[in-house]
Amino acid sequence: MKTNIQGADGAVVGLSGLTLPTTGFSRAVDRVIRWSGEFASALWTILVMTIVLQVVLRYAFGIGSIMLEETQWHLYAVGFLLGLAFTELQEKHVRIDVLSAGFTSKTRLWIEFLGISCFLMTFSLLVIWFAVPFVVSSWELSEVSAAPGGLPYRWAIKSFIVTAFVLLALIGMSRLTRVWAALSSSR
Helix, strand or coil: CCEEEECCCEEEEEECEEEEEECCHHHCCCCCCHHHHHHHHHHHHHHHHHHHHHHHHHHCCCCCCCHHHHHHHHHHHHHHHHHHHHHHHCCCCCHHHHHCCCCCHHHHHHHHHHHHHHHHHHHHHHHHHHHHHHHHHHHCCCCCCCCCCCCCCCHHHHHHHHHHHHHHHHHHHHHHHHHHHHHHHHC
């Protein structure tokens, strides 16, 4: 599996094949995103253990639990949402490099810059814009599960929508600074 390679000069060659220097901002943001990614990774282990527990309780002892079922989807949601920015950091997301593989390095940098600016940042900010009132409403209502025996803090899980897209916007800005630094040095 191909991974990011960092040279002695701090430039990183990612899966995209672009050589991007790091910036002070990108190093700081990348540390935060790595931490959230490691946290999300730990959640997958907890999720698997929760699923195993529920299966054993249900099939071995005939005990069902709505709380365990909701815990599963809460863990899955948080793991997925926090993993979005980490996936962008690792360049493990879906890309269209097949189309740009034949372009010059500078052209590919401009495509990356425009793609992040026009699509990633716009989408992230749009989701944040619409998610904040949704989350605030949930907080104000102290929203809980509608299911009897469900989890009491539905507002907490909804808060991760905003958190995830703020992290995604941060990693987008981090990558923009790196792409801009590469474009500036290629002049």
